[in-house]
Amino acid sequence: MDPIINAILKPKSIAVIGASTNPDKIGYKVVENLKECGYKNPVYPINPDADEILGYKCYANIKDVPYVVDMAVVTVPARFVSQITRDAGEKGVKGLSIITSGFSEVGDHALEEEVVQIAHEYGMRIIGPNIIGVLSNSDKMNASFYNYLPYEGKAALISQSGALLIAMAAATYTRRVGFDKMISIGNQADLDFADLISYLNEDEFTTCITLYIEGIKDGPRFMEEARKCKKPIIALKAGTSAHGAAAAASHTGSLAGSAKVYQSAFEQAGVAQADDLNDMFDQTLALSLQPPMKGDNLLIVIYGGGVGVLATDAAEKYGLPLKFAPQDVQEELKKHMPSFGSAKNPVDITGGAGLKGYYEGVKYAYAHPWVDGMAVLYCETSVTDPQEIAEAIYNALHESGASGKPIAVSFIGGERCEKAVEWLIEHDIPTYNAPDLAVKALASLRKEEIMSQNADNNFFKPENIDSEKARQIISIARAKGRAALTEVEAKQVFKAYGLPVSPTALAHTEDEAVKLAEQIGYPIVMKIVSPDILHKSDAGAVKVNIKNEQGVREAYKLITDNSLSYKADAEIDGIAIQEMAPWATEVIVGSVNDPTFGPTLMFGLGGIFVEVMKDVTFKVAPINEATGLAMQSEIKSSKILQGTRGELPRDQKALAKVLAHYSYMVHDLRDEIAESDANPVIVYEDGKGVAIVDARIILTKK
Numbered sequence: 001m002d003p004i005i006n007a008i009l010k011p012k013s014i015a016v017i018g019a020s021t022n023p024d025k026i027g028y029k030v031v032e033n034l035k036e037c038g039y040k041n042p043v044y045p046i047n048p049d050a051d052e053i054l055g056y057k058c059y060a061n062i063k064d065v066p067y068v069v070d071m072a073v074v075t076v077p078a079r080f081v082s083q084i085t086r087d088a089g090e091k092g093v094k095g096l097s098i099i100t101s102g103f104s105e106v107g108d109h110a111l112e113e114e115v116v117q118i119a120h121e122y123g124m125r126i127i128g129p130n131i132i133g134v135l136s137n138s139d140k141m142n143a144s145f146y147n148y149l150p151y152e153g154k155a156a157l158i159s160q161s162g163a164l165l166i167a168m169a170a171a172t173y174t175r176r177v178g179f180d181k182m183i184s185i186g187n188q189a190d191l192d193f194a195d196l197i198s199y200l201n202e203d204e205f206t207t208c209i210t211l212y213i214e215g216i217k218d219g220p221r222f223m224e225e226a227r228k229c230k231k232p233i234i235a236l237k238a239g240t241s242a243h244g245a246a247a248a249a250s251h252t253g254s255l256a257g258s259a260k261v262y263q264s265a266f267e268q269a270g271v272a273q274a275d276d277l278n279d280m281f282d283q284t285l286a287l288s289l290q291p292p293m294k295g296d297n298l299l300i301v302i303y304g305g306g307v308g309v310l311a312t313d314a315a316e317k318y319g320l321p322l323k324f325a326p327q328d329v330q331e332e333l334k335k336h337m338p339s340f341g342s343a344k345n346p347v348d349i350t351g352g353a354g355l356k357g358y359y360e361g362v363k364y365a366y367a368h369p370w371v372d373g374m375a376v377l378y379c380e381t382s383v384t385d386p387q388e389i390a391e392a393i394y395n396a397l398h399e400s401g402a403s404g405k406p407i408a409v410s411f412i413g414g415e416r417c418e419k420a421v422e423w424l425i426e427h428d429i430p431t432y433n434a435p436d437l438a439v440k441a442l443a444s445l446r447k448e449e450i451m452s453q454n455a456d457n458n459f460f461k462p463e464n465i466d467s468e469k470a471r472q473i474i475s476i477a478r479a480k481g482r483a484a485l486t487e488v489e490a491k492q493v494f495k496a497y498g499l500p501v502s503p504t505a506l507a508h509t510e511d512e513a514v515k516l517a518e519q520i521g522y523p524i525v526m527k528i529v530s531p532d533i534l535h536k537s538d539a540g541a542v543k544v545n546i547k548n549e550q551g552v553r554e555a556y557k558l559i560t561d562n563s564l565s566y567k568a569d570a571e572i573d574g575i576a577i578q579e580m581a582p583w584a585t586e587v588i589v590g591s592v593n594d595p596t597f598g599p600t601l602m603f604g605l606g607g608i609f610v611e612v613m614k615d616v617t618f619k620v621a622p623i624n625e626a627t628g629l630a631m632q633s634e635i636k637s638s639k640i641l642q643g644t645r646g647e648l649p650r651d652q653k654a655l656a657k658v659l660a661h662y663s664y665m666v667h668d669l670r671d672e673i674a675e676s677d678a679n680p681v682i683v684y685e686d687g688k689g690v691a692i693v694d695a696r697i698i699l700t701k702k
């Protein structure tokens with residue numbers, strides 16, 4: 001556990017620099033909140049003109065405090081913060097929580113960098129600037145200018161928005177989702193999401209980490225820390241516009257957008273995504289209180305009402321379709337319900353079972369090894385008391401002898417239910433006011449288990465690659481002032497990374513073209529090779545299915561003429577002579593260099609699937625072959641690869657290998673490749689491999 005972050009989040013003493021005697025000022029509020037919320041350790045207000053604030057002795061300068069200061073909250077205007085930071089450093093303060101606004105968020109990057117640099121000179125770390133502060137129930141520490149600590153619980157929130165953090169802290173009471181810590185990180189000038197995830201992973205008071213993210217600064221480091229984190233992480237990502245897409249030169253570039261890349265990165269790093277604020281709270285409730293669900297066997301127990309059907313629909317919708325309970329489970333459950341109940345799944349114990357039948361049924365089912373997770377649903381009736389039902393559920397679970405399996409509950413009803421819901425949550429049972437939410441919570445717990453199994457298997461380095469050769473080809477092209485490689489060069493780079501490019505040779509004269517065509521064997525394809533013509537078909541500079549010498553000579557002239565009329569001053573390297581790959585399923589593989597996460601791989605089916613339907617999927621590179629296979633089933637048109645309408649399955653294993661090698665190539669050459677496409681890639685029948693027919697690499701600007 002990082003001792004400096006610990007000093008900020010669990011300080012043994014706090015100074016408030018800019019503490020004010022004016023109750024309307026933030027510097028007063030912070031001192032007041034520390035006092036009112038019950039912070040027990042020493043508080044030192046710093047103010048040049050005051051003797052005491054709210055009963056705490058005041059000091060004119062932090063350096064005058066005669067005791068050790070772990071953390072200083074800064075509430076002076078931005079122009080004083082550099083000097084304050086230096087004073088704090090000289091005093092030996094361990095970390096700063098800078099509430100002050102007026103830094104990079106208003107364009108003053110220089111001031112922000114200066115403050116961080118000063119802090120680092122003294123070994124200090126900073127949270128903020130431009131934050132609400134930090135709050136922690138376990139220390140009764142409210143070092144913020146929001147009046148209350150959140151509803152007590154086991155989650156931790158890291159929020160980039162201060163205002164939203166305040167709103168969420170208030171909402172924890174009405175939603176009854178408990179947090180131990182709430183950390184406002186504002187501009188993330190120094191400590192960022194990754195640092196705090198790493199800290200919270202070790203924090204004994206945190207069982208689940210919830211993030212409100214507008215932007216991540218260092219994507220790869222975020223992914224690394226999220227992957228290492230053993231606790232569930234839920235992210236609500238705001239801002240879904242496709243930045244950079246408009247300016248993209250390659251196909252992949254125009255399809256990738258920040259939202260899609262974020263989504264892939266989260267999935268690869270085992271971070272659950274929340275759809276919206278409601279979902280963020282709902283998932284936090286489940287993931288902070290219950291263990292992950294180890295298998296797919298969900299049992300739904302209902303106590304009257306038609307909620308079983310709603311829950312069954314939800315189970316299918318959220319990826320946990322119900323199975324009938326095994327015979328022995330059904331037979332035992334029947335003993336605890338009237339003859340008109342149902343023991344299949346959902347199990348309808350019915351109101352006729354009485355409290356005892358309900359207790360016995362839940363207890364038996366929860367302990368049964370077939371059951372991996374359970375949803376218990378209750379509808380308020382005039383003959384039942386919700387509180388008694390709540391207690392029966394709790395007792396049944398605790399007296400079942402089983403543990404380590406998740407449960408989620410739904411109580412639908414009025415005021416009496418409200419109280420029972422509160423009681424259940426206080427007893428660590430996530431309880432919702434709709435049946436689908438309880439089922440969705442279990443689906444999140446199931447997904448958490450699946451993600452934690454897959455999260456750390458994405459590292460891959462292929463053997464027998466020749467990155468030296470690839471870099472040589474690139475540096476020769478750069479020396480000629482090129483921004484992109486020609487197809488022939490790009491294919492050489494692909495080949496250096498073990499990718500199966502179709503044989504291509506470069507002809508500089510008509511006669512040479514004929515000779516090469518004969519060597520490769522008819523039919524052949526001919527294409528212009530010019531750094532100035534990236535979209536060759538648009539220029540009429542591609543001819544396919546050339547069957548003889550006459551065809552080669554005609555194509556040579558036509559391609560040259562078309563290219564020059566497309567761009568009169570185009571630099572022409574020659575004409576590529578290429579084997580005409582037999583037709584099979586066309587796919588596209590490509591990459592972009594995402595500003596946050598770096599090289600990101602794209603995959604989709606070619607032709608209209610990519611052009612019209614944009615049916616593509618992304619992964620942050622590098623990936624391994626298992627992920628390469630998973631990518632193929634993620635696209636909507638995946639059945640085409642699996643074999644449909646009498647077609648044999650395609651060589652998905654060979655394609656997975658291509659995806660893995662390609663991802664390693666763009667990761668390894670991330671300083672050189674800005675965007676790239678292999679389009680089309682032809683995928684043959686199972687066992688017959690893959691051929692990359694066209695290649696494009698756009699270089700990074702240097």
Ligand code: COA
Nearest residue numbers: 018020021025026046047075076077099100101130131162
């Ligand atoms: N050392 C100690 N105290 C100092 C000081 C110094 N070098 N310089 C000033 N102070 C004192 C002032 O005397 C004042 O106390 P007083 O009211 O008793 O005189 C106190 O610090 C505050 O300074 P002041 O100049 O009155 O500033 P302010 O309270 O109007 O504003 C901020 C200060 C930090 C609150 C303001 O600049 C700001 O950034 N506000 C936005 C914060 C925010 O919203 N953050 C979250 C975004 S999500």
